[in-house]
Amino acid sequence: MLPAHNLLDEAAVIYKVLGNNTRLMILYYLRYQEKAVAVSQIVDDLGLAQPxxxxxxxxxxxxxxxxxxxxxxxxxxxxxxxxxxxxTDGMLNHVRHEINDEPHPNK
Structure with missing residues (x-):
């Protein structure tokens, strides 16, 4: 059964949000933090401009x-x-296989 259109529409919006490497970098950075992090710490650790x-x-x-x-x-x-x-880990694994011209695990 296909997912409802409203779910597919919202998923497409989230994929667009994730289509920015800076946002992905921030998400991965936050993934490995034990607690909430101040914006200034993110700026310093990632070497990006505060704005x-x-x-x-x-x-x-x-x-x-x-x-x-x-x-x-x-x-x-x-x-x-x-x-x-x-x-996103799944997508990175897919990309890794594509870049290395390797077969995917389920092939």
Missing amino acids: IVSKQLGILYRYQLVCRHKKGTRVFYALDDPHIVEM
């Missing part, structure tokens, strides 16, 4: 891929749904 990180975090937050909380003037982010990164 870029803030903009991408805003998009990830809008689509419920990260959660945030504020402490004073600092905003802290964490993964909202770790499953999204696990799903």
Whole structure:
């Protein structure tokens, strides 16, 4: 049975959100953090400009891929749904096979 159109539409939107390597980098970075991380720490650790990180975090937050909380003037982010990164792992494995011209495991 095919998934409902509204589910397919929303999945397509999420795939578009994940179609940005900076957003993917941020998600993977957050995956390995034990607790929520301040924007300034993300900027320092990833070597990206603060406005870029803030903009991408805003998009990830809008689509419920990260959660945030504020402490004073600092905003802290964490993964909202770790499953999204696990799903992306599957895509990276696919890409790895394609780049290396290897057969996929189920062939």
